[in-house]
Amino acid sequence: MYLEKEDVSLYYEVTGEGEPLLLIHGLIVDAGLFQETAKYLARRYKVITYDRRGVSRSRCKGENRFSIRKQVEDIRDLLDSLSIDRVYIAGASAGALIGLYFLLAYPERVRHIVLYETAMLGIMREREPETERWLEEIQTLTAQGKMNNVVLRFVRHIGSFDKRSRPRPAEVSMREMRNHDYAMKEEFPALIRLKPDLGLAARYAGKITVALGEESPDTVYVRTSRMLAETFGQEALYFPGYHNFPYDLPQEFAVCIAGVFSLNPLEQLPKGPADEMYSS
Numbered sequence: 001m002y003l004e005k006e007d008v009s010l011y012y013e014v015t016g017e018g019e020p021l022l023l024i025h026g027l028i029v030d031a032g033l034f035q036e037t038a039k040y041l042a043r044r045y046k047v048i049t050y051d052r053r054g055v056s057r058s059r060c061k062g063e064n065r066f067s068i069r070k071q072v073e074d075i076r077d078l079l080d081s082l083s084i085d086r087v088y089i090a091g092a093s094a095g096a097l098i099g100l101y102f103l104l105a106y107p108e109r110v111r112h113i114v115l116y117e118t119a120m121l122g123i124m125r126e127r128e129p130e131t132e133r134w135l136e137e138i139q140t141l142t143a144q145g146k147m148n149n150v151v152l153r154f155v156r157h158i159g160s161f162d163k164r165s166r167p168r169p170a171e172v173s174m175r176e177m178r179n180h181d182y183a184m185k186e187e188f189p190a191l192i193r194l195k196p197d198l199g200l201a202a203r204y205a206g207k208i209t210v211a212l213g214e215e216s217p218d219t220v221y222v223r224t225s226r227m228l229a230e231t232f233g234q235e236a237l238y239f240p241g242y243h244n245f246p247y248d249l250p251q252e253f254a255v256c257i258a259g260v261f262s263l264n265p266l267e268q269l270p271k272g273p274a275d276e277m278y279s280s
Contacts, residue, residue: 003081010074011057012050016042019111020084021261022075023049026093026119027183027191028151029247030056032172033092036250037257044258045088050078052098054182056175064182066190071098072105079109089113090257092246093221094191100208101196107204114260116211117221117243118228122195124220127227131220135192142184150184158243159217165248198231205232209260213245214238 003010013031015038023034031049038047051058053074054066075098079087088111091099096118103110125132134157141150168176201208210232212225221243229236239245239256246253 003078005074005077007062007070008053008058008060008074010050010053010078012048012078013038014082015039015047015049016045018045019088020079020082020086021045021047021088021090021257022079022099023047023246024075024089024091024095024099025049025052025055026091026095027154027187028176028179030172030175030179032056032169032175033244033247034250035172037246037254040251040254041258048078048082048084048087050074052095054186055179064186066187068098068101068190068194072102075099075102076106076109085109086111088261090116091118092116093243094119094187097191097194097196100201101194103204103207104196104200107207110204110207112207112209112261114209114211114257115225115228116239116245117213117216117219118210118224119191119221120194120196120224120228121192121220123198124224124227125192126195128220128223134220138184139189142188147180147184151180154184154188157219158221159219160215160242161244162215162242162248165244168247198228202232205234208232208234209237210234211237211239211256211260213241213243215240215242219243 001012025033030051034049038049041047054060054064086109089099096115097120099113103113125135138150138153210225210229212222216222225236240252241249
């Protein structure tokens with residue numbers, strides 16, 4: 001299905017019935033990251049997955065530039081089109097960062113959010129010289145047009161891959177390959193400049209669960225998760241996998257997500273400002 005907006009045809013899928021649950025993917029991948037997970041979660045939830053604008057089947061009708069404001073507005077408009085007032089959210093990597101920005105803009109619409117190995121590179125590059133060096137290397141290779149090297153360098157930085165993961169279907173792999181240029185030339189440079197207001201986010205800590213893969217090595221995503229958990233005054237949850245856990249072990253990911261939501265009742269928290277968090 002598509003949500004037709006003035007500047008984008010937003011592809012989305014809805015599976016199951018029950019309380020609404022939105023799943024947000026990160027860079028290069030698309031809604032296919034959660035295809036199998038959605039089948040399990042659909043036993044309890046109305047699961048919404050979508051290709052973020054400019055990715056795979058969500059084609060822009062003009063200039064295809066990354067904007068965190070538009071990413072947040074897409075979520076709002078998609079929920080509105082489905083007559084959903086409040087939603088559970090689980091985001092992985094850059095999808096977790098985008099979900100956090102949605103929480104900051106519309107906290108009253110979020111029941112609870114799971115941030116899995118959040119890609120918060122804008123903040124971490126200021127804290128870690130090694131992360132800054134890696135980001136500079138990626139940007140240099142991109143400027144040189146060495147896109148194969150860029151993707152390989154980016155993927156290696158995620159860490160190990162789970163040997164239990166099933167092979168990707170050919171159609172999913174082809175979609176992801178077509179996403180490489182947009183992800184690394186447009187999304188990545190924008191994402192590494194984003195620095196969400198963590199002080200504001202801490203106000204909504206009761207709505208947030210920070211999670212990471214127990215098998216993941218000491219990547220920037222793991223260190224980000226630990227930093228966020230400390231900022232929010234909580235212990236990070238360890239899920240039984242790596243960075244790509246949602247795809248590698250979809251049933252296990254579904255069980256973890258459903259468990260988090262069942263143990264966290266709806267919090268009634270005050271609204272937050274909808275504009276301040278967009279500055280980078």
